[in-house]
Amino acid sequence: xxxxxxxxxxxxxxxxxxxxxxxxxxxxxxxxxxxxxxxxxxxxxxxxxxxxxxxxxxxxxxxxxxxxxxxxxxxxxxxxxxxxxxxxxxxxxxxxxxxxxxxxxxxxxxxxxxxxxxxxxxxxxxxxxxxxxxxxxxxxxxxxxxxxxxxxxxxxxxxxxxxxxxxxxxxxxxxxxxxxxxxxxxxxxxxxxxxxxxxxxxxxxxxxxxxxxxxxxxxxxxxxxxxxxxxxxxxxxxxxxxxxxxxxxxxxxxxxxxxxxxxxxxxxxxxxxxx
Amino acid sequence: xxxxxxxxxxxxxxxxxxxxxxxxxxxxxxxxxxxxxxxxxxxxxxxxxxxxxxxxxxxxxxxxxxxxxxxxxxxxxxxxxxxxxxxxxxxxxxxxxxxxxxxxxxxxxxxxxxxxxxxxxxxxxxxxxxxxxxxxxxxxxxxxxxxxxxxxxxxxxxxxxxxxxxxxxxxxxxxxxxxxxxxxxxxxxxxxxxxxxxxxxxxxxxxxxxxxxxxxxxxxxxxxxxxxxxxxxxxxxxxxxxxxxxxxxxxxxxxxxxxxxxxxxxxxxxxxxxxxxxxxxxxxxxxxxxxxxxxxxxxxxxxxxxxxxxxxxxxxxxxxxxxxxxxxxxxx
Ligand SMILES: Nc1ncnc2c1ncn2[C@@H]1O[C@H](COP(=O)(O)OP(=O)(O)OP(=O)(O)O)[C@@H](O)[C@H]1O
Ligand SMILES: [Mg+2]
Numbered sequence: 001x002x003x004x005x006x007x008x009x010x011x012x013x014x015x016x017x018x019x020x021x022x023x024x025x026x027x028x029x030x031x032x033x034x035x036x037x038x039x040x041x042x043x044x045x046x047x048x049x050x051x052x053x054x055x056x057x058x059x060x061x062x063x064x065x066x067x068x069x070x071x072x073x074x075x076x077x078x079x080x081x082x083x084x085x086x087x088x089x090x091x092x093x094x095x096x097x098x099x100x101x102x103x104x105x106x107x108x109x110x111x112x113x114x115x116x117x118x119x120x121x122x123x124x125x126x127x128x129x130x131x132x133x134x135x136x137x138x139x140x141x142x143x144x145x146x147x148x149x150x151x152x153x154x155x156x157x158x159x160x161x162x163x164x165x166x167x168x169x170x171x172x173x174x175x176x177x178x179x180x181x182x183x184x185x186x187x188x189x190x191x192x193x194x195x196x197x198x199x200x201x202x203x204x205x206x207x208x209x210x211x212x213x214x215x216x217x218x219x220x221x222x223x224x225x226x227x228x229x230x231x232x233x234x235x236x237x238x239x240x241x242x243x244x245x246x247x248x249x250x251x252x253x254x255x256x257x258x259x260x261x262x263x264x265x266x267x268x269x270x271x272x273x274x275x
Numbered sequence: 276x277x278x279x280x281x282x283x284x285x286x287x288x289x290x291x292x293x294x295x296x297x298x299x300x301x302x303x304x305x306x307x308x309x310x311x312x313x314x315x316x317x318x319x320x321x322x323x324x325x326x327x328x329x330x331x332x333x334x335x336x337x338x339x340x341x342x343x344x345x346x347x348x349x350x351x352x353x354x355x356x357x358x359x360x361x362x363x364x365x366x367x368x369x370x371x372x373x374x375x376x377x378x379x380x381x382x383x384x385x386x387x388x389x390x391x392x393x394x395x396x397x398x399x400x401x402x403x404x405x406x407x408x409x410x411x412x413x414x415x416x417x418x419x420x421x422x423x424x425x426x427x428x429x430x431x432x433x434x435x436x437x438x439x440x441x442x443x444x445x446x447x448x449x450x451x452x453x454x455x456x457x458x459x460x461x462x463x464x465x466x467x468x469x470x471x472x473x474x475x476x477x478x479x480x481x482x483x484x485x486x487x488x489x490x491x492x493x494x495x496x497x498x499x500x501x502x503x504x505x506x507x508x509x510x511x512x513x514x515x516x517x518x519x520x521x522x523x524x525x526x527x528x529x530x531x532x533x534x535x536x537x538x539x540x541x542x543x544x545x546x547x548x549x550x551x552x553x554x555x556x557x558x559x560x561x562x563x564x565x566x567x568x569x570x571x572x573x574x575x576x577x578x579x580x581x582x583x584x585x586x587x588x589x590x591x592x593x594x595x596x597x598x599x600x601x602x603x604x605x606x607x
Binding site for chain 1: 468479598
């Protein structure tokens with residue numbers, strides 16, 4: 001790979017975040033290069049969403065810096081982050097359910113035709129470009145830009161949002177649990193799209209609870225435990241079981257199972273309350 | 276433009292409103308007899324529809340954008356009184372009596388818009404606040420300036436011709452205004468690129484903002500549009516009827532919302548059309564006025580409107596589901 005590929009597209013340096021007295025993130029150091037997928041793993045409340053909100057300009061770090069291409073940057077607002085090429089896709093895609101595929105694809109950058117003040121939205125062009133962009137990613141089932149986004153499957157909606165981000169020149173793609181609500185087939189659909197985005201040279205940050213999904217696309221893995229990076233390793237360095245154990249907070253799955261067993265015995269068969 | 280097949284028509288937001296309009300038109304033609312279809316009969320509902328329709332479209336825009344504006348109910352009489360006091364009571368030139376209420380409308384719209392974007396209070400509550408504040412203020416100022424709650428005004432011929440006259444003695448000039456304004460709004464919402472922003476904002480405000488849409492400015496702009504539209508109707512009414520009353524207009528709150536919802540706009544935003552709102556307004560006006568041409572007790576008109584609203588909402592939900600589940604049939 002080329003030299004410039006060595007400089008991370010985006011990097012966090014000693015980032016801390018607290019909300020008043022609550023410390024949520026401690027000394028986070030992470031980086032993602034072009035054409036690479038970083039999987040961010042961690043239990044509920046570990047701080048994953050807070051971390052990506054910092055990357056997308058929703059929150060500002062309490063201390064520490066964000067660097068893009070080796071230069072420090074400040075994302076005051078989500079707008080600033082998206083102008084610098086950071087695209088965030090949330091669980092339901094951030095797409096507009098009751099708008100057509102063509103219209104929602106071009107929200108904010110509507111193509112127009114016509115003259116002077118009498119510009120009109122170019123529906124044909126919008127539909128054609130949107131459908132082509134989606135089909136280029138291998139989603140051939142979408143062939144009509146007039147269809148409403150809300151009529152697509154969950155996986156197609158996610159994919160549409162990712163394709164949109166790529167089409168409009170995103171350099172960093174942040175996906176917050178894009179496969180969480182999806183069945184096996186739909187999820188593999190989305191994972192394929194993630195792989196495509198990576199092949200096109202985007203830096204991808206992929207948050208998930210599902211180790212299988214992470215292993216399917218990840219080049220690089222970071223496990224967050226209570227706001228700190230507890231493990232940081234590359235593809236092939238750890239087995240699925242080891243990753244699962246890490247995510248469960250450093251304990252092995254076998255220990256955890258034994259613990260639950262014990263708990264149930266001493267609490268009349270009730271499983272421990274989730275916390 | 277669009278392919279015109281039955282199935283594509285059924286997926287449009289205005290379909291329910293269209294069927295409702297045809298139904299009530301036939302219904303009252305049968306039960307209202309020959310008079311309902313006479314020029315006077317048509318004028319009776321068309322005039323109501325024009326007054327209401329000019330306000331209903333911007334109220335509908337706000338609803339599509341995910342907001343509500345009920346302060347139009349106080350804006351209309353406040354504007355009317357402004358014209359009455361300025362050009363009637365004080366006899367100042369009518370041009371001031373025309374522009375002042377429109378400026379007042381812009382100010383009220385700005386206040387509504389700013390409060391909505393600066394606070395996280397739902398716009399229903401904020402415009403309820405401005406509704407009462409404005410109603411109280413107009414009552415106070417009317418009594419303060421004129422010692423009464425109404426004002427007489429005689430506008431010059433040119434002003435009457437443009438804003439407040441009857442065409443052929445029956446149709447209000449406002450009908451023409453309504454048609455022209457509907458066309459402009461149609462262009463804005465459905466053809467211009469800005470219409471997309473309104474839908475996007477109502478669909479998902481945060482995503483719309485992240486996509487670069489100036490949601491704050493758009494919100495303020497839409498509130499100004501609805502307030503100015505209500506002012507415009509109030510000003511025209513003062514010129515047409517040669518008088519203004521403080522207490523006219525509360526009915527526009529519900530009537531505009533009913534027209535918009537019957538017209539297929541989704542109360543929670545993101546879906547609707549100008550043509551639908553126009554159909555919804557006509558449907559409402561026909562039921563509202565048609566009852567006087569029948570032998571039915573006129574008190575039944577509210578019952579019919581209530582039932583119609585419920586049926587329309589259910590029908591619109593069905594049509595929206597059809598639109599969502601639509602896939603183009605594979606070519607054989
Ligand atoms: N605005 C806030 N104010 C105070 N505390 C917050 C705020 N946002 C998040 N937190 C806290 O920070 C911690 C991490 O939350 P975060 O949402 O980042 O976790 P997560 O890893 O995304 O969890 P999940 O897997 O459940 O989505 C939680 O304990 C949460 O209560
Ligand atoms: Mg989260």
